[in-house]
Amino acid sequence: MNCVLSRIIVSQIRATNPNVLTKGAYRNHSKMVEQIPFTKDFIFRQFFDSTSCTYTYLLADTTTKEALLIDPVIEHAKRDFQAVKELNLTLKYAINTHMHADHITGTGELKKLSGCKSIISKASGAQADIFIDETDEIQFGRHKLKVLATPGHTNGCVTYYLPEQGAAFTGDALLIRGCGRTDFQEGSSSTLYNSVHQKIFTLPDPTKLYPAHDYKGLTCTSVEEEKRLNPRLTKSLEEFVKIMDNLNLAYPKMIDKALPANKVCGLESTIANSEETWDNKCCYANNKEGYSARCRNEAADKLGEFSTLNNYCCVNSQRRTKNNEEGDAGYRRQDSNESGTAKVQHVSGKTQEFFENRKKQIELENIKMKPTIVFSCVERQIQNDFEKSR
Numbered sequence: 001m002n003c004v005l006s007r008i009i010v011s012q013i014r015a016t017n018p019n020v021l022t023k024g025a026y027r028n029h030s031k032m033v034e035q036i037p038f039t040k041d042f043i044f045r046q047f048f049d050s051t052s053c054t055y056t057y058l059l060a061d062t063t064t065k066e067a068l069l070i071d072p073v074i075e076h077a078k079r080d081f082q083a084v085k086e087l088n089l090t091l092k093y094a095i096n097t098h099m100h101a102d103h104i105t106g107t108g109e110l111k112k113l114s115g116c117k118s119i120i121s122k123a124s125g126a127q128a129d130i131f132i133d134e135t136d137e138i139q140f141g142r143h144k145l146k147v148l149a150t151p152g153h154t155n156g157c158v159t160y161y162l163p164e165q166g167a168a169f170t171g172d173a174l175l176i177r178g179c180g181r182t183d184f185q186e187g188s189s190s191t192l193y194n195s196v197h198q199k200i201f202t203l204p205d206p207t208k209l210y211p212a213h214d215y216k217g218l219t220c221t222s223v224e225e226e227k228r229l230n231p232r233l234t235k236s237l238e239e240f241v242k243i244m245d246n247l248n249l250a251y252p253k254m255i256d257k258a259l260p261a262n263k264v265c266g267l268e269s270t271i272a273n274s275e276e277t278w279d280n281k282c283c284y285a286n287n288k289e290g291y292s293a294r295c296r297n298e299a300a301d302k303l304g305e306f307s308t309l310n311n312y313c314c315v316n317s318q319r320r321t322k323n324n325e326e327g328d329a330g331y332r333r334q335d336s337n338e339s340g341t342a343k344v345q346h347v348s349g350k351t352q353e354f355f356e357n358r359k360k361q362i363e364l365e366n367i368k369m370k371p372t373i374v375f376s377c378v379e380r381q382i383q384n385d386f387e388k389s390r
């Protein structure tokens with residue numbers, strides 16, 4: 001091909017697809033970095049849950065056959081385990097990057113299917129067989145996952161890093177051209193900003209980054225790309241905080257079910273025990289209409305005690321409910337003694353902070369307290385703390 005013709009072809013290619021790197025273009029894109037390929041004795045698979053747009057990652061050592069799954073989703077536990085079996089692997093660990101709010105983790109189910117051990121960070125506040133922090137490494141075969149604490153989306157968020165493979169699993173700390181929200185659980189925008197800048201953006205530029213979610217179908221990014229192109233994290237801390245304060249995202253649909261279940265790593269048997277402790281639960285709801293219901297739980301009732309919550313309607317269970325099951329509850333309006341029946345939802349393991357956020361959400365949605373509202377339940381101790389703090 002003569003020189004003139006080749007220049008014409010090159011300029012046509014560039015015009016139709018600016019991402020195609022011709023020799024000259026590559027020289028101009030000095031920042032373009034080559035990615036580190038996976039080693040031959042390393043297995044990597046990326047699975048997807050289309051309901052929550054969650055990625056689950058299967059990593060394994062081809063020599064020893066030891067495998068682990070990162071961020072499995074309960075509905076796909078069987079699918080993921082099937083993949084493990086078909087590749088003749090042994091599932092050693094089912095691990096989470098954090099306590100998820102949008103889906104129930106598959107770790108409990110995978111433990112039952114495979115006998116693997118579950119892992120989560122100490123700071124997550126969730127149950128698991130093994131708790132990790134930055135001093136730990138998770139070994140499968142000759143491969144070792146380093147643990148980087150990347151709080152901000154939640155306190156317990158970690159990024160798992162495999163230096164040799166040039167890959168990191170960022171959970172919800174860093175998403176492709178985005179990041180995890182910071183408006184619930186223990187979310188903090190400034191903490192997240194520092195985590196990403198200090199722990200992820202300091203990894204080598206070619207490091208491949210695999211997030212826990214993508215909502216646009218993207219699958220992978222790199223440190224170099226995010227440092228250059230992330231529309232939130234390329235900004236100053238002040239600008240980032242403003243962006244995060246104005247995301248106005250709807251709460252994840254599954255949050256009321258996912259958080260209490262994930263606190264026990266999705267293990268139903270532990271959740272079911274909450275039926276026995278219903279006596280120590282009490283139900284709250286925001287009350288915009290001046291309902292100030294007298295409240296009792298069954299334990300208090302036995303003692304003949306009632307408590308009054310000024311702006312909250314607190315209801316007593318008419319029948320025992322299992323976790324996440326709806327039940328009927330009586331309520332009484334304090335000023336008029338008007339009473340009726342409300343629906344309650346028994347959700348164990350709520351924190352005061354969760355309840356505060358739920359209250360904000362209800363206020364935002366301008367939902368008024370109606371007898372049909374579904375209430376969250378919090379532990380009696382939390383109720384007491386909450387009343388004291390008001």
Ligand SMILES: N[C@@H](CCC(=O)N[C@@H](CSS)C(=O)NCC(=O)O)C(=O)O
Nearest residue numbers: 101102172178179180181249251252253
């Ligand atoms: N619509 C989804 C929830 C979407 C969402 O809030 N995603 C979280 C991660 S899961 S808690 C997030 O941090 N998103 C950040 C963003 O910018 O989108 C549902 O209902 O499940």
